Amino acid sequence: MAVTEAKRNANDRYNAKCDSIIIRPLKQVGDRIRAAAKASGKSLQGYILDAVDEQIKRDEGGEEMPQTLMPNLIRWLKEHGHSDDDIVQCLESLGS
Numbered sequence: 450m451a452v453t454e455a456k457r458n459a460n461d462r463y464n465a466k467c468d469s470i471i472i473r474p475l476k477q478v479g480d481r482i483r484a485a486a487k488a489s490g491k492s493l494q495g496y497i498l499d500a501v502d503e504q505i506k507r508d509e510g511g512e513e514m515p516q517t518l519m520p521n522l523i524r525w526l527k528e529h530g531h532s533d534d535d536i537v538q539c540l541e542s543l544g545s
Contacts, residue, residue, distance in 0.1 A: 472497075 474482065486496030526536050
């Protein structure tokens with residue numbers, strides 16, 4: 450079925466507004482991305498654009514730390530032999 454002149458013009462106008470960014474992940478990584486996109490119910494492009502948008506928001510906005518991160522980090526440090534003083538010193542150095 451041939452594309453009508455009107456459809457071709459509409460496609461050309463849309464494509465003129467779009468950018469083209471090519472990524473070339475290793476096949477194993479590409480497989481993981483495709484599987485994650487499928488599991489989320491999104492198109493591959495939609496999944497990647499959403500992931501990039503989330504990263505940009507974190508980079509630009511200084512996203513707050515998840516509430517469970519600090520207690521889990523402290524628990525992990527204690528389980529691996531770090532003293533309370535070591536943990537406090539470490540956390541203080543992160544703030545400076």
